[in-house]
Amino acid sequence: MQYFRRLSIIRSSFRFLSLSSSSIVNVHASTTHEELYEINKLMNNYNNSHVPIRTVALFEWMSNIINLKPDFICYTQIIRACGEINNLKLCQKIHEFIDKDQTLQSKEYYQLQIKLIYMYAKIKHIELAEEIFQQIKNRSFDINLYGTMFKGYNMNGQPEKTIRLFENEILNKKTIQLDAISATCVLSACSSSHRLDIGHNIYNEVVRLKLLEPPNIRLATAIIDMYCNCGSIDRARKLFDQLLPIADHITYSILMKAYLSINQPVQVLSLFHQLQSSSSSISPDAVLYLHVINACQQLGLPHQAENIHRAIPSFIIEKNLSVQTALINMHSHCLQVNEAYRLFSLLKQKDNHTLANLIHGFAINGQGQRALKLFEDIKLELKLNEQTYKMILYACKFTDGLVDEARKIYKIIPEKYKTPDIASIMVSILARHSLFDEVQSFIHQYKSKSTDVSSLWSALFMVCYHSGNVQYAKSIYDQIKDDPFLLLLFSDMTNSLLSNEIFNYFQQQLPGKCRTEIKNNNTMNYTVYEFHDNDLSNFPLLNSELNIIIDELKSVNINWQLTKNDLKQLFCGHISVRLAIVQNFVLNPSSTVIQLTKTKPLCSTCHEGIKHLTLIKQCDIILKDDIRIHHFHNGKCSCHDKF
Structure with a gap:
């Protein structure tokens, strides 16, 4: 009876006990083994319930009030609690308490030292963790000790120390x-430090030691993450396919994110369709849907966007603002600005990020007037930031006749937001309206505020390049001659020689891509096709059909003939977009609309050719490049040849 009464006192005393409590419980100094077991159990419950302060209070009580000596398990619980509370003095007090306890067995003391290392690392005092590690590392060749130190370095943002120690x-x-x-x-440290050499070495060790047998999803995910972050995504995918039966949300997310980072949205959709298959036991969550939505945004193809939006459960959309914002952005980039605006209108709480996404959608679709109306309607509701001002100026840039509106907006932008990026957009707007004197005055005035005006000259030159204003481009040559990309364009527009160094530099860049979706025969489904700028030799049939189109365009003095050392091919990528167009005509000769997305900007030669193809083939072509969306119809483009 006495035993149960005292246990009741222990439990009731710590229901509201804090570290500063001075309550004294009327129990004898001695206690039984069962009571210590009960206290340890109570400490564990407090730690599991995320109230470590009660664990500390209980330890203080048992040590100072009832003079109950802690055992090994009790020490592990108090160390765990101290790591959560983040109080250095308390941690050092417990550390000192353990060091003075002569009753601990050597093995127990060693294990507690490892836990102290983790405790100090967790409260961001890695130097104290290192001291303990150096003191005990030669006592035993224990991988647990090294594993704890690795984890400590990683937690403190020092992955290079993890690798050095390894x-x-x-x-x-x-x-x-x-x-x-x-x-x-x-592996986590290798992922953060991009050390493929060490990471691959560890993978070989994992295989040799058979650490993936039976399958270990956490270890496998770490290997996949390392390969993805170190630029070896093919190896990551190979391992992923081997472990597919046990792949979880995290594994899918890592791989999807990696594909997005290297602009391979088709692979993301492939993984998503794999998830949707009947053999998969994983239900996509909000994070996975965000990756898929972002993939559709990269694709810029409307039917893919519609399908993905329909696939997302309504409860995920309603409860997740990030998903709602991503959907607005996706539809804005997939020719569906009306749907984007509808989703924006439904938002209970609007912010600058979502507003900027929608305005950008209006901008790239050439709907500047709608962007301005939205801007005027909401500017009093929100404290606008730099990104929103930047997007509304983009809308003025991509829509003819809005130069006055752009001037008014620039005047109301707070000075702290008038960055070189925003100023360069203003330069583009003025130059596109041939207001070169005003441009010179604008740049001169901006120089008094910032020494960084290179982006302003770049913006001015780009307008000269696209409008074919060779004379003005030559007049500002000294301002752009240090930029390799602009020198490439200058050589192209002036037919001047380009240095071998710059030419070779651009030849080594990743080839451009163009994607298109084509409706399958007698179905409502669409298949996505992807072409690269180095794909010409891989498609002999398309190459033959392309030659026919080249001959047709010759009749209107447009030269699509591919030549060696074509400068435009280096920066805009003719081949991929032309193959994508031909693929549409081959698979669906009666096409009335062709949807294209390319990863590089559109050049004037391709632009002129596509305009005339819409006349020859009586087919609209909608092309999204890395700058804006072009709607080609009946020999004209929505950009009015200002791109």
């Missing part, structure tokens, strides 16, 4: 073998 103590000495936990920690 190289010096494990890789070179070969006295300790990795386990799954330590391998995961070093």
